[in-house]
Amino acid sequence: xxxPQPDLSAVSAPARLAEAAEGIxxxxxxxxxxxxxxxxxxxxxxxxxxxxxxxxxxxxIPYLDAEGWRLEISGEVGTPLTLTLDDLRSLPSRxxxxxxxxxxxxxxxxxxxxxxxxxxxxxxxxxxWTGVPLRAVLERxxxxxxxxxxxxxxxxxxxxxxxxxxxxRGLSVxxxxxxxxxxxxxxxxxxxxxxxxxxxxLVVPGWYGMAHVKWLREITVSATxxxxxxxxxxxxxxxxxxxxxxxxxxxxxxxxxxxPGFPDFQSRHRIVRPGPVELxxxxxxxxxxxxxxxxxxxxxxxxxxxxxxxxxxHRWAWRRWTARWRAEPGSxxxxxxxxxxxxxxxxxxxxxxxxxxxxxxxxxxxxxLSS
Amino acid sequence: xxxPQPDLSAVSAPARLAEAAEGIxxxxxxxxxxxxxxxxxxxxxxxxxxxxxxxxxxxxIPYLDAEGWRLEISGEVGTPLTLTLDDLRSLPSRxxxxxxxxxxxxxxxxxxxxxxxxxxxxxxxxxxWTGVPLRAVLERxxxxxxxxxxxxxxxxxxxxxxxxxxxxRGLSVxxxxxxxxxxxxxxxxxxxxxxxxxxxxLVVPGWYGMAHVKWLREITVSATxxxxxxxxxxxxxxxxxxxxxxxxxxxxxxxxxxxPGFPDFQSRHRIVRPGPVELxxxxxxxxxxxxxxxxxxxxxxxxxxxxxxxxxxHRWAWRRWTARWRAEPGSxxxxxxxxxxxxxxxxxxxxxxxxxxxxxxxxxxxxxLSS
Numbered sequence: 073x074x075x076p077q078p079d080l081s082a083v084s085a086p087a088r089l090a091e092a093a094e095g096i097x098x099x100x101x102x103x104x105x106x107x108x109x110x111x112x113x114x115x116x117x118x119x120x121x122x123x124x125x126x127x128x129x130x131x132x133i134p135y136l137d138a139e140g141w142r143l144e145i146s147g148e149v150g151t152p153l154t155l156t157l158d159d160l161r162s163l164p165s166r167x168x169x170x171x172x173x174x175x176x177x178x179x180x181x182x183x184x185x186x187x188x189x190x191x192x193x194x195x196x197x198x199x200x201w202t203g204v205p206l207r208a209v210l211e212r213x214x215x216x217x218x219x220x221x222x223x224x225x226x227x228x229x230x231x232x233x234x235x236x237x238x239x240x241r242g243l244s245v246x247x248x249x250x251x252x253x254x255x256x257x258x259x260x261x262x263x264x265x266x267x268x269x270x271x272x273x274l275v276v277p278g279w280y281g282m283a284h285v286k287w288l289r290e291i292t293v294s295a296t297x298x299x300x301x302x303x304x305x306x307x308x309x310x311x312x313x314x315x316x317x318x319x320x321x322x323x324x325x326x327x328x329x330x331x332p333g334f335p336d337f338q339s340r341h342r343i344v345r346p347g348p349v350e351l352x353x354x355x356x357x358x359x360x361x362x363x364x365x366x367x368x369x370x371x372x373x374x375x376x377x378x379x380x381x382x383x384x385x386h387r388w389a390w391r392r393w394t395a396r397w398r399a400e401p402g403s404x405x406x407x408x409x410x411x412x413x414x415x416x417x418x419x420x421x422x423x424x425x426x427x428x429x430x431x432x433x434x435x436x437x438x439x440x441l442s443s
Numbered sequence: 444x445x446x447p448q449p450d451l452s453a454v455s456a457p458a459r460l461a462e463a464a465e466g467i468x469x470x471x472x473x474x475x476x477x478x479x480x481x482x483x484x485x486x487x488x489x490x491x492x493x494x495x496x497x498x499x500x501x502x503x504i505p506y507l508d509a510e511g512w513r514l515e516i517s518g519e520v521g522t523p524l525t526l527t528l529d530d531l532r533s534l535p536s537r538x539x540x541x542x543x544x545x546x547x548x549x550x551x552x553x554x555x556x557x558x559x560x561x562x563x564x565x566x567x568x569x570x571x572w573t574g575v576p577l578r579a580v581l582e583r584x585x586x587x588x589x590x591x592x593x594x595x596x597x598x599x600x601x602x603x604x605x606x607x608x609x610x611x612r613g614l615s616v617x618x619x620x621x622x623x624x625x626x627x628x629x630x631x632x633x634x635x636x637x638x639x640x641x642x643x644x645l646v647v648p649g650w651y652g653m654a655h656v657k658w659l660r661e662i663t664v665s666a667t668x669x670x671x672x673x674x675x676x677x678x679x680x681x682x683x684x685x686x687x688x689x690x691x692x693x694x695x696x697x698x699x700x701x702x703p704g705f706p707d708f709q710s711r712h713r714i715v716r717p718g719p720v721e722l723x724x725x726x727x728x729x730x731x732x733x734x735x736x737x738x739x740x741x742x743x744x745x746x747x748x749x750x751x752x753x754x755x756x757h758r759w760a761w762r763r764w765t766a767r768w769r770a771e772p773g774s775x776x777x778x779x780x781x782x783x784x785x786x787x788x789x790x791x792x793x794x795x796x797x798x799x800x801x802x803x804x805x806x807x808x809x810x811x812l813s814s
Contacts, residue, residue, distance in 0.1 A: 083714060083810050084707040095466015098563075101475060101551060102711045105563050108479035113503040114637070123494030123636050124504075130708050132484040133495075180472060188709065192469075192476050232708040265494050266485070336455040337501050337603040338559065340473045343454060439454050 084231045087313070087425065089184040096180070100190045109194030115330050115354045118198070118392075119169070119260055125197030126281075127267055128174050128189060130239050131230030134287045138263075138271040143255070147223075147293035150214025157271050160204050160257060167202040168252045168277055169389040171356045175280035175307060175320045179427030186427035193328060193434055198354075198389050201275045203256035207249050210293070215245065218295040222248040224274050227287035235301050241285050242298025243276065252277045252388065255288065277388035278322050278358030280429070282307050309424040317424075323358030324431040325417055327365050327393065327410035331436050342438045349397045353408060353434075354390035355380065360413035365393040371405035372419060372433065378408070399440040406436045455602045458684070458796065460555040467551070471561045480565030486701045486725050489569070489763075490540070490631055496568030497652075498638055499545050499560060501610050502601030505658045509634075509642040514626070518594075518664035521585025528642050531575050531628060538573040539623045539648055540757040542727045546651035546678060546691045550798030557798035564699060564805055569725075569760050572646045574627035578620050581664070586616065589666040593619040595645050598658035606672050612656050613669025614647065623648045623759065626659065648759035649693050649729035651800070653678050680795040688795075694729030695802040696788055698736050698764065698781035702807050713809045720768045724779060724805075725761035726751065731784035736764040742776035743790060743804065749779070770811040777807045 090097075096104075107128045114124045138157045145153040174195035179186055181193075210222070226239040247253070254275040257264060264270040269286030276283040282302060308317030330353050333344035355365045361383075366375040378395040393408070409417040421432040461468075467475075478499045485495045509528045516524040545566035550557055552564075581593070597610040618624070625646040628635060635641040640657030647654040653673060679688030701724050704715035726736045732754075737746040749766040764779070780788040792803040 079812065080714065083710065083712045085709060095468060096472050097466060098551070099710050101467050101472075101561055102563055103709075104472060104475040105480040105561075105565055106482045106711075108498075109476040111477045111500065111504055111638070113506070116506050117637075121636050121638075123496075123498070123638055125494075127479075127494070129482065131706055132702075133482055135484070135487050180469070190472055190476075192473055194476055230705045230708055231714060236705075265492050266488075267482070267492075267494055331503075334601045334607075335502055337601055338456060338474075339454065339470050340477075341454045343451065343602060441450065 080231050080236060081234045084234045086233055088187050089425065090187050092184070096190055097187070100187060103189045107189055109191065110197050112194055112328060112331050115328055120197040120199060122260065122265055125199055126174060126195040128195065128281060129228065129267060130232070131228040133267050134227040136227060136270060136287060141271050143272060143288060143291065145209065145213045145291045148216035148219040148295050149293050150216065151212070153209070153213050157257065160255060160272065163204045163208060165202055166205050166254060167200050168254060168275065169198065169200045169386040170275060170277045171196065171198045171388065171390040172281050172284060173323050173326070175282050175428045178421060178430030178432060181432070182421050182423055182427050182430065186425055188427060196328070199259050200261065201254055201256040202258035202261070203254040203272070203275065205251065206253040206255055206274070207251065209255060210249065215293055216295070219245050219293045220296060221245065221294045221298040223292040223294055223298050223300070224285040224288060225290035225292070226285045227289045232301065232306065237301055239285065239302065240300045241283055241302050242294070242300060243283065247276070280320055280323055282320065307426070307428065309426065309428050311424060313425060320428045323356065324429050325355070325357035325359065325362065325410040325412040326431045327353060327355035327408040327417070328434050329353040329406060329408045329436050332438060342436060344399045344438055344440050346399055346401055346440055346443065349399050351395045351397050351406065353393055355393055355410040356390040357410065357412035358388070362391060363411045363413060365408060365410050367395040368407040369397050369404055371435070372407045401440050401442045404438045404440060406438055407433050409433045451602050451607060452605045455605045457604055459558050460796065461558050463555070467561055468558070471558060474560045478560055480562065481568050483565055483699060483702050486699055491568040491570060493631065493636055496570055497545055497566040499566065499652060500599070500638060501603070502599040504638050505598040507598060507641060507658060512642050514643060514659060514662065516580065516584045516662045519587035519590040519666050520664050521587065522583070524580070524584050526580070528628065531626060531643065534575045534579060536573055537576050537625060538571050539625060539646065540569065540571045540760040541646060541648045542567065542569045542759065542761040543652050543655060544694050544697070546653050546799045549792060549801030549803060552803070553792050553794055553798050553801065557796055559798060567699070570630045571632065572625055572627040573629035573632070574625040574643070574646065576622065577624040577626055577645070578622065580626060581620065586664055587666070590616045590664045591667060592616065592665045592669040594663040594665055594669050594671070595656040595659060596661035596663070597656045598660045603672065603677065608672055610656065610673065611671045612654055612673050613665070613671060614654065618647070651691055651694055653691065678797070678799065680797065680799050682795060684796060691799045694727065695800050696726070696728035696730065696733065696781040696783040697802045698724060698726035698779040698788070699805050700724040700777060700779045700807050703809060713807060715770045715809055715811050717770055717772055717811055717814065720770050722766045722768050722777065724764055726764050726781040727761040728781065728783035729759070733762060734782045734784060736779060736781050738766040739778040740768050740775055742806070743778050772811050772813045775809045775811060777809055778804050780804045
């Protein structure tokens with residue numbers, strides 16, 4: 073059973089695109105079985121209950137206890153700090169409602185398909201995160217005048233494309249000092265579940281999920297730009313493998329629909345009966361305030377405005393939208409699209425090799441029975 | 444966009460097996476994105492935290508409120524009952540620790556592969572369920588002398604192989620009167636999460652998940668054997684499509700391993716360094732008490748006993764096992780198998796058309812680096 077001298081390159085392959093006729097592989101299925109999306113009917117909840125919020129874990133969920141947990145703050149600071157969970161909890165807290173979306177949401181619908189966690193459209197969720205503003209902790213440490221980036225290190229350890237690493241992301245000092253950026257120790261009023269970063273994670277409202285470092289153990293203020301794997305290799309939009317690409321950052325606008333009627337078990341195809349059907353769902357953007365949501369009941373040929381609820385003071389959270397539809401027997405394709413101040417969701421997927429920041433219009437085929 | 448007079452058969456296909464070279468389809472992926480398994484590192488927890496316990500929802504998660512919820516008990520009973528949640532909560536309660544496993548666990552590893560929810564090995568979890576013994580409620584209603592089966596109806600509605608239905612399962616009166624069968628309203632001490640049956644579900648310790656009807660709304664005591672879809676069509680082990688098959692019932696023995704070391708992101712392949720490695724995991728059976736657990740570090744060529752913890756009074760819950768291994772550089776296949784009084788886990792998958800009750804030995808390939 074032994075082969076001599078293995079190294080990481082033997083078990084950790086480069087990024088690739090699926091072949092034209094290639095179905096989802098067993099490796100991709102293994103990722104889909106661990107990580108999970110939001111069942112779309114659960115868009116009805118303002119706050120996503122535990123277990124329904126999307127989850128993406130790069131390596132393993134660390135098995136941590138709060139007693140032994142410490143957060144080290146070091147680098148270009150006046151006073152390095154070591155904080156316990158009790159230290160953090162004794163500081164003034166803030167609660168922010170945040171819609172979080174995986175940067176790879178929609179990846180499995182791309183052609184060609186980037187081989188990675190195969191999301192369809194459901195990698196999203198909304199929670200209320202409670203914690204200490206990162207700014208308050210950085211102010212206590214005293215950020216040096218030469219500081220450029222802040223680097224966050226998690227306790228999850230693995231290998232990715234041959235690079236062994238603890239999960240680590242950098243954020244510019246400007247972004248790190250945003251007033252709603254949190255060192256969060258509670259989700260929807262309860263301690264973080266293990267899979268969402270227990271005991272403490274970073275929350276960066278408006279950004280795709282990769283920025284919200286879970287199982288946070290170290291914060292390093294850096295005088296040089298961070299060049300780690302997750303910022304410079306992984307989360308970039310590229311058309312060609314060798315180009316530097318653009319960093320993935322804030323969440324592009326998206327609207328999703330609660331699939332109406334009832335499903336077929338195997339295909340998840342939707343069935344309704346003739347008559348009035350209330351269409352509803354959620355829309356969000358991490359880039360700029362939403363300007364509106366439109367629905368189509370003819371596959372995108374014509375569009376009309378949906379009713380969009382105000383944000384009720386939650387600028388980083390999804391907003392509910394509703395529209396009416398009178399279903400008639402036959403096959404229909406429902407669609408919904410959101411617009412923010414920077415633009416409207418595209419009809420087709422904005423392709424890149426990593427399958428990031430895909431925000432194509434959500435379409436839901438529906439069959440209306442005769443009666 | 445319209446086609447006239449559609450019916451359910453147009454959108455709800457018969458069961459089928461995948462072709463030899465067929466990858467996982469987008470329909471199967473859509474199921475894998477909604478339903479989720481237990482990330483295997485979470486086998487470390489005695490009780491599975493919310494969101495890590497496996498989840499299989501046949502149709503949509505109903506959006507129910509406890510205020511309006513009622514449980515109707517009728518049929519062959521002396522006194523039909525209508526219970527509110529407060530009624531249930533006012534009765535003496537019982538808490539039972541239960542390992543629950545999906546009957547389709549392991550399905551995606553079968554050849555040919557039955558096309559359905561594509562589980563690998565992780566469709567399992569353990570929770571403490573609190574509720575009222577079903578027996579106590581049936582005694583209040585008074586089960587008639589002609590009673591044969593008890594039929595449980597959930598609030599989830601959908602279509603499956605052309606049959607529109609509320610999810611519904613029957614259980615023999617004898618099984619229904621088991622002392623640990625519960626009408627459960629709490630999971631790990633908190634109200635049921637929506638996806639696990641809020642406000643009330645049935646719990647039938649020792650049985651595969653299909654028996655534990657979620658979002659319970661009706662209990663009907665029947666003088667004739669129940670012939671509904673989920674008992675007579677869906678959950679049967681069959682070699683040929685037309686045979687009646689045997690009902691899927693109690694959980695066959697299984698052991699799973701916490702994959703040691705750390706993973707590659709994409710392949711989930713495991714990497715360890717040379718030296719001592721503690722192997723650990725869980726084992727369970729719903730049929731009969733466990734007799735032992737064995738591990739192999741040479742792909743099943745040789746086996747040795749693992750240390751198996753006692754059940755600590757939880758006869759329906761998994762038990763922790765541990766074993767030592769000294770990893771040497773090279774490629775290895777770890778394996779673990781459990782035995783109960785009725786037998787040992789098989790080396791290869793016990794194939795049937797539905798992909799049910801597969802309990803083949805768990806194998807984990809591991810690469811040990813040179814240093």
